[in-house]
Amino acid sequence: MTIPNWITFSRLLGIPFLLYGLYNPTIQTRWICLVIFLIAAGTDWLDGYLARKLNQISELGKFLDPLVDKLLVLAPLIALVELGEIPAWGVFVILARELAIAGWRVNQTTITGANIWGKLKTVSQIIAIALLIAPLSELWNIPTLIAFWISVILTIISGVLYLLPADREQELDSNN
Numbered sequence: 001m002t003i004p005n006w007i008t009f010s011r012l013l014g015i016p017f018l019l020y021g022l023y024n025p026t027i028q029t030r031w032i033c034l035v036i037f038l039i040a041a042g043t044d045w046l047d048g049y050l051a052r053k054l055n056q057i058s059e060l061g062k063f064l065d066p067l068v069d070k071l072l073v074l075a076p077l078i079a080l081v082e083l084g085e086i087p088a089w090g091v092f093v094i095l096a097r098e099l100a101i102a103g104w105r106v107n108q109t110t111i112t113g114a115n116i117w118g119k120l121k122t123v124s125q126i127i128a129i130a131l132l133i134a135p136l137s138e139l140w141n142i143p144t145l146i147a148f149w150i151s152v153i154l155t156i157i158s159g160v161l162y163l164l165p166a167d168r169e170q171e172l173d174s175n176n
Helices: 003-023 027-053 059-082 088-106 116-133 138-164 165-173
Strands: none
Touching: 003 059, 027 059, 027 116, 059 088, 059 116, 088 138, 088 165, 116 138
């Protein structure tokens, strides 16, 4: 196990605390959940940076990092569905995309990195989940839901572009 892989694994440890706090919603636990989520999301950048910097990119890391990322995103989203804060079908779209891409990757000989759309999807999901977790006033309800739906739309776009053949994607990029 490399340092980046340990950091990736540490993200998993935050998920039970995050879920526990979301199911015991007080203003204080929501703020604690927000901090846990943002620290965990930040370690996603850190483990990738260290893997490249320390030349510790590994097959385990290539497998574990996206899996843990998906769990970190889906766990609070499912809890928020159960709490009635977001619609299940929006989370289903995100889950379906993630499963489709994971299934696609299983059949690939090499794992490709995220393109700009994948990165935008991830950032939008982190922003949306952070806003959904934070105990903000009702004034934030509409902007928070807009952030959620933007993340759903970017999830769809990034999934479609990921599944397009590379030559077709380059053709689309050159036309824009």
